Amino acid sequence: MKIKVYPSKLEGEVRVPASKSFAHRALICASLSEGISRIECPDINDDIRATIRAVTALGARVKCEDGELIVSGISGRVAEDVVIDCGESGSTLRFIIPIALTLCDGYVRFVGGGKLGMRPLGEYFAIFDSQGIYYRNNSGADGLDLTVRGDLIADDFELEGNISSQFISGLLLAAPRLDYDSTVTLSKPLESKDYVRITMDVMSKYGVVAYYDSAARKFTVYGGQKYCGNMYSQAPYKVEGDWSQAAFFYVARALGHKVTVEGVSEMSVQGDRVIKDMLDMLRAVPSDRMLTLNVKNVPDIVPVLSVACALRKGGTHVTGAGRLRIKECDRLAATAQGLNALGAKVKEGKEDMFFDGVDRLRGGAEIPDYHDHRMVMTFAVAATVCEKPVVITGAESVSKSYPAFFKDFEKLGGKYEILE
Numbered sequence: 085m086k087i088k089v090y091p092s093k094l095e096g097e098v099r100v101p102a103s104k105s106f107a108h109r110a111l112i113c114a115s116l117s118e119g120i121s122r123i124e125c126p127d128i129n130d131d132i133r134a135t136i137r138a139v140t141a142l143g144a145r146v147k148c149e150d151g152e153l154i155v156s157g158i159s160g161r162v163a164e165d166v167v168i169d170c171g172e173s174g175s176t177l178r179f180i181i182p183i184a185l186t187l188c189d190g191y192v193r194f195v196g197g198g199k200l201g202m203r204p205l206g207e208y209f210a211i212f213d214s215q216g217i218y219y220r221n222n223s224g225a226d227g228l229d230l231t232v233r234g235d236l237i238a239d240d241f242e243l244e245g246n247i248s249s250q251f252i253s254g255l256l257l258a259a260p261r262l263d264y265d266s267t268v269t270l271s272k273p274l275e276s277k278d279y280v281r282i283t284m285d286v287m288s289k290y291g292v293v294a295y296y297d298s299a300a301r302k303f304t305v306y307g308g309q310k311y312c313g314n315m316y317s318q319a320p321y322k323v324e325g326d327w328s329q330a331a332f333f334y335v336a337r338a339l340g341h342k343v344t345v346e347g348v349s350e351m352s353v354q355g356d357r358v359i360k361d362m363l364d365m366l367r368a369v370p371s372d373r374m375l376t377l378n379v380k381n382v383p384d385i386v387p388v389l390s391v392a393c394a395l396r397k398g399g400t401h402v403t404g405a406g407r408l409r410i411k412e413c414d415r416l417a418a419t420a421q422g423l424n425a426l427g428a429k430v431k432e433g434k435e436d437m438f439f440d441g442v443d444r445l446r447g448g449a450e451i452p453d454y455h456d457h458r459m460v461m462t463f464a465v466a467a468t469v470c471e472k473p474v475v476i477t478g479a480e481s482v483s484k485s486y487p488a489f490f491k492d493f494e495k496l497g498g499k500y501e502i503l504e
Contacts, residue, residue, distance in 0.1 A: 085480040087490075089467035090499040091447070094341035098333050098492050100348060101127030103326035104485055105282050108175045110321050111135050112183065112257055113290035114155040114313045115144035121313030122320035126151035130484045134171035134196075138180045141168045142187055152320055157313065158187065165190040170228060172198035172412065172484060177228065178250035181208055182258035185217065185236035196228035198455060199412055205230070207243050207251045215239065238264035238307050242271060248407070249276040252303070253283040260292045260309035270301040275380050275407075278355030285353055287311075289321060324349050327356035329486050331385040332461050338363045338392050339469050343496060355382045363392060371398035371441070380404030383411070387419045387462040393439040394428035395469070406435030412456040412484075422463055425449040426470060448472035457484040464493060464500070475503065 102125045112135065114121045125132070128148060136146045136153075145156040166188055170177045177194060184192045201223035212219050217234030241255055252268060259266040274280065284294050291312035294305045313321075325347035337343045350357070362377055362385075369375045377393075379386050379402055386405055393400040408415035420432035427446035431438040447470025451463045455478050467474035482489045490500065 086475060086477045086503040087479045087500050088473050088475050088503055089464050090473045091470055092468050092497055092499040094336050094343050094468060094493075094496040094498055096342075096496045097344040097346055098496060099346045100325045100330045100333070101129070101486055101488065102323040103354060104129060104131050105175075105279060105326070105354065106286060106323045107132050108135050108179060109253075109257070109283055109286035110289075110323060111139060111146070111153065111155065112179060113286055113292070113311050114153075114316070114321070115139035115142070115146075115158055116183070116261070116311040117157045117290060117313035118159075118310075119314060119317065120154065120156050121316040122318075123153040123155065123316070123323060124151060124320040125153055125323040127488070129487055130171055131173040131175065134169065134173040134176040135179075138168045138170065138176050141166050142180075142184060155313070162188045163190065165193070167193045167195065170194055170196035170200060172196060172200050174200060174203050174248075175250055177203070178205075178208075178248065179254045179257055181232065182236055182254045183261075185232060185234060186258050186261040188233075191231055191233045194228055194230045194232075198227075199225075201226065201228040203410065204248070207247055211239070211241060236262065238262040238266045241266065241268045243268060244270065244272045246272045246275045249274070249279040252280050256280070256283050256287065256294050256303060256305060259294070259305035260287075260307065260311070262307040264307040266305050266307065268303040268305075274301065276355070276383070277381060278353055281353045324352060327352060327354040327359065328384040331356055331359040332388050332465050332489075334359050334363060335388045335392050336465050336468065338366070339395065339465070341468065341496075356385050358382055359385050359389065362389060366392055366396045366400070369398075371396070374399045374401060376401045376403060378404045383407050383415075384458065387415055387458050388465055390419045390423060390430070390437065390439070391462060391466045393437075394423050394430060394442065395445070396439070396441045397443075398441050400439040400441065402437045402439070404435065405437065411458075413454040413459065415456065415459065418454045418456065418459050419462070422451050422459065423466070425451065426463075426466060426474065445470045446472060447474045450475040451477065453478035455481055457481045457486065461486065461489055464490070464498070468498060
């Protein structure tokens with residue numbers, strides 16, 4: 085879908101959708117629990133649907149009803165071969181792989197689209213090699229096609245801390261089901277640590293615990309633990325609002341729009357809550373000083389944060405952004421190229437960006453189809469402060485994380501038209 089977004093003034097209150105980071109984990113924990121439990125999650129996007137498909141393939145039953153997910157937990161092992169469609173969700177893929185190896189007797193084939201087949205999985209393959217777990221990986225640019233078979237066993241797992249936190253979370257979610265205790269030791273400092281904190285937080289809500297020794301960079305998970313969702317059989321587990329989606333509207337407010345953001349918790353463990361602090365720094369640091377922002381732990385907010393950086397008087401250096409290159413698109417390149425097309429002055433580095441602030445964005449450009457939800461929402465926000473309209477292709481990709489984005493955008497006064 086191609087749309088034209090016009091300069092406009094946004095004003096009003098917006099309630100952001102439920103956090104998909106929490107929702108993924110709650111769905112998995114509920115599915116690994118006995119009996120029926122409920123999850124209050126009124127916003128279902130494509131990524132959450134992928135996790136619903138995954139746990140359903142493994143034997144759970146999930147019903148969506150009046151803003152709740154009613155989950156009947158998995159009972160016993162899965163004897164037959166299983167196919168799991170992960171869509172384009174990296175979280176679904178990396179969380180479910182080790183869990184499936186604690187549940188399935190047959191082959192488990194993971195399929196998916198977009199760039200999911202290009203997402204690195206080497207950390208898991210190294211574990212499979214050491215434990216004798218079968219795998220066949222036919223994935224590539226055309227999509228995901230991975231088959232595994234075997235039993236994950238308790239181990240002293242070793243990972244690099246600067247790889248995706250999803251590998252760590254996947255092992256933490258699976259390890260309580262193993263017969264013996266496991267550890268996960270990181271050879272390098274942990275990046276995206278707040279996503280692991282979310283994993284441990286949700287696990288604890290379902291009666292399972294993991295411990296982290298920051299000095300040793302080691303997680304310990306006792307084997308033989310049981311997930312328990314009984315406490316949510318009547319009053320549901322409530323998924324909190326998503327700070328990564330709130331970031332779009334906080335940036336809009338920083339650009340001069342009168343927007344109030346509702347539905348997020350200031351006490352959240354979500355790392356993306358730092359968007360408010362970073363925007364405050366953009367305002368507070370004098371324009372004659374270079375401002376450096378390290379985004380290593382919060383890659384998801386970088387595209388929209390970059391809009392504010394581009395319009396800050398003076399220089400801004402965004403560092404630690406290398407992992408943006410392996411998202412749904414190369415977000416580092418897409419952000420720099422797109423903003424430059426709108427009239428910004430952005431220099432793209434290997435793992436960073438330099439911004440030479442401009443007074444205004446001229447707009448009048450067409451943003452190519454990056455097939456990336458965050459890029460679409462970023463340039464929609466940017467278009468509101470451009471001098472000329474901006475054409476954005478692939479706008480339907482917002483369904484991956486925020487299907488109602490343009491509905492909320494329009495309610496606030498955003499103006500756009502569908503071209504094709």
